Amino acid sequence: MAQAIDIITRAMKDIGAIAAGEKPTPDEAQDAFDMLNDMIDQWSNENMMVYNVTEIIFPLIAGQTQYTIGPNPSTQNFIGASFTGSISGNILTVSGINSGAVAQGQTLSGSGITPGTTITSFITGAGGNVNEVGTYYVNIPQNVASTTITAYYQKPLSIDSCFVRINTTSNGQPILNGGLDYQCSVLSLQEYELIGLKTLNGPWPKAVYFNPGSDSGNLYVWPNPSQGELHLFTNTIFSRFLNLNTPLDFPQGYSNALRWCLAERLLPMYGKINTTQIQMINAFAAQAKATVKRTNMSPSQISTYADVLTNSKSRDAGWILTGGFFR
Numbered sequence: 001m002a003q004a005i006d007i008i009t010r011a012m013k014d015i016g017a018i019a020a021g022e023k024p025t026p027d028e029a030q031d032a033f034d035m036l037n038d039m040i041d042q043w044s045n046e047n048m049m050v051y052n053v054t055e056i057i058f059p060l061i062a063g064q065t066q067y068t069i070g071p072n073p074s075t076q077n078f079i080g081a082s083f084t085g086s087i088s089g090n091i092l093t094v095s096g097i098n099s100g101a102v103a104q105g106q107t108l109s110g111s112g113i114t115p116g117t118t119i120t121s122f123i124t125g126a127g128g129n130v131n132e133v134g135t136y137y138v139n140i141p142q143n144v145a146s147t148t149i150t151a152y153y154q155k156p157l158s159i160d161s162c163f164v165r166i167n168t169t170s171n172g173q174p175i176l177n178g179g180l181d182y183q184c185s186v187l188s189l190q191e192y193e194l195i196g197l198k199t200l201n202g203p204w205p206k207a208v209y210f211n212p213g214s215d216s217g218n219l220y221v222w223p224n225p226s227q228g229e230l231h232l233f234t235n236t237i238f239s240r241f242l243n244l245n246t247p248l249d250f251p252q253g254y255s256n257a258l259r260w261c262l263a264e265r266l267l268p269m270y271g272k273i274n275t276t277q278i279q280m281i282n283a284f285a286a287q288a289k290a291t292v293k294r295t296n297m298s299p300s301q302i303s304t305y306a307d308v309l310t311n312s313k314s315r316d317a318g319w320i321l322t323g324g325f326f327r
Contacts (some may be wrong), residue, residue, distance in 0.1 A: 040238045048297050
């Protein structure tokens with residue numbers, strides 16, 4: 001698997017800053033490394049460069065209308081989890097949950113945990129709920145003895161959509177496995193300001209407003225909930241390379257895009273003014289990004305309706321589970 005230094009070396013060879021068989025000096029490698037991370041940061045702002053959607057999941061606290069998303073677990077009502085767990089290789093074992101919910105996409109912190117460790121997928125920890133004990137895959141292999149671990153989400157740039165899940169019960173037994181999902185609206189600041197009674201009590205939220213900050217953001221829910229599990233969907237923030245030897249953790253096509261786009265940005269630093277060379281590198285960089293964006297592009301969804309809404313001879317009321325909308 002390619003590492004950050006491999007991307008940097010290829011980009012510097014492409015612009016003629018080093019010759020075949022040569023390696024960049026430590027200073028050259030560090031300058032290019034900083035520029036590579038700055039470029040990745042900027043890609044997080046380009047919707048079609050982002051290949052993954054993060055689902056932020058957390059149980060609502062009765063009577064609580066404000067929550068914090070970001071790498072600041074000391075903040076009151078932060079969205080994340082605190083649990084007892086250990087790591088062997090790339091497998092996290094959660095043995096007990098103290099608070100919150102464990103979910104894919106969370107970043108882990110705790111004694112002995114390598115910075116940048118995130119939960120990449122479920123193993124046995126995936127079940128009817130998101131906050132279950134069990135095993136999960138992490139992105140960085142390591143060995144950590146059982147300890148208290150804090151899991152948090154990176155602050156998103158914005159919230160794209162969301163729903164709230166309500167567990168329906170009868171005599172203490174669940175009626176539906178996982179409960180029913182109700183769509184929530186994502187409000188702008190102006191729309192949120194128009195709500196006259198922001199502390200109105202309700203069974204579960206019907207709308208959310210997100211105010212992003214520099215490293216953490218504030219999420220407001222309305223009305224004041226008494227129950228529910230909120231699911232927020234947002235574009236994933238690209239993780240910066242931790243060091244020159246950090247392996248590439250991107251899907252197909254990104255290695256080429258990183259190489260040529262970095263080469264394009266290194267041209268002024270090394271005073272490259274050959275017109276033909278500049279045009280060639282610009283073309284390769286544009287083509288590499290365009291290829292990635294075509295893969296990530298999602299066409300607009302077309303609303304469709306259940307036949308029962310247009311057919312007077314309906315047989316049942318199954319449409320009530322979707323509101324009549326398939327999408």
